Amino acid sequence: MNTWFTELQTQAVSLGLKVSRVLWHEQTPYQELAVLDTVPFGRMLVLDGAIQTTIQDEFVYHEMITHVPLTLHPQPRKVAVIGGGDGGAIREILKHPSVEEAHLIEIDEKVVEASKRFLPEISEALDDERAHVHFTDGIRWVQEARDFDLIIVDSTDPVGPAEGLFVPEFYRSIYDALSENGIMVAQSESPFLQPHIIQRVMTGVSQSFPVTRLYLAAIPTYPSGLWSFTLGSKETLGTPRSVSFPTRYWTPEIQRSCFALPRFVEDLIR
């Protein structure tokens, strides 16, 4: 059968993926959730019509949102992920031997439930004894959190449940929840299609963090294929450490080169 899933990435750009099977579809208290098997990218999680992760390209996003900040921290022990209910970021974080606790703060229990059932390759680490899952509002949770070495904002787009994760007050709460040399990273959308969101996140993060950097990675199922991450650090960033496990996207050279921005992106955040 010739069935396609189509994401309206903007009002005028769409990405279509051929689908072999729709496995799950529900309205949760927070959003519309679906799991589909696609022909080109394997199994896929969709929230409110937007592709969150696919088996074939999830490695890019999950490696780049975790290893870039983790290798810049001298000894990350306590890490939190706000959002990211599929568990992919937690899986990568727990590959770092210094990490003692990895907390997942996901508002929508159904995302974790569906990921555990349909995407075990991505969610498996949520059962690790160092992983702690909290089904609560990330904005409230972070106000009580303290002494984290790294906090990752692995959010959906800034509409619906994730709207409050893109405001300066939230980044200030993250700052307060971090230890002395703590680092934060937030996914900040595409420089080609959502330049205003990058500007908003960079401005917001720089209001609290003395060091703010943008970096990029190539993710084919996300709008435009080029994705940005905004990093905030309390201290000057040192030389990144290497890692002792295999990766599929990250390399020591990618760690350096992901901060090299095309001129139009430099101009965007100047």
Next chain:
Amino acid sequence: MNTWFTELQTQAVSLGLKVSRVLWHEQTPYQELAVLDTVPFGRMLVLDGAIQTTIQDEFVYHEMITHVPLTLHPQPRKVAVIGGGDGGAIREILKHPSVEEAHLIEIDEKVVEASKRFLPEISEALDDERAHVHFTDGIRWVQEARDFDLIIVDSTDPVGPAEGLFVPEFYRSIYDALSENGIMVAQSESPFLQPHIIQRVMTGVSQSFPVTRLYLAAIPTYPSGLWSFTLGSKETLGTPRSVSFPTRYWTPEIQRSCFALPRFVEDLIR
């Protein structure tokens, strides 16, 4: 009116762009040619259903296929582009003051005609006195060519008229057409969606050139958004020069970092 152009990037992946106007549509002796105004990326040239260039993102491809090799050559004087009838590569090449001649070898006169008529921002440099346009078969042309400092293969996908531009014999002819420290670059498709083409081009180029390197750039309207270029050089590559004109994608840091490959791409060409 809700009109969309859809490119089947593979049999299972499609990119859709909202269209405001279809300006031109013809069957040339070589291919189907269309020019459309799109809402997200402005005016667009399409050949055999595949997006070739758009006003909004053409700068990435044209800067990266030209400035990366040009800044690696000590003094490029004589340059050729095989394919690339829109003229965008010639426009960027002629920004380098050392260049005395820029030859365009395009098999399909209709591509140049449509680009001059509908895409003057891209094709304007074809009227420069240093530009020489040859409407002929690139494979045959290159067999007679000599003493070029740089030859760029700015081809369509390896189906139809461009098939012969992806074989080792063609790269050998390019080698013979280059001066002693000459360089070639060929567009070599997406590491996510056409990995076998990258392998084919890298293998083919390395049969003639002692130095072969792959580099990447983010192009939103090309399949997966991540595009590769294969560079062959007769001599060891030195430190790149800088440029004296404004750019929108290329920077000295991008020049270095575009050669940093994600692990899965490194594995692909090992």
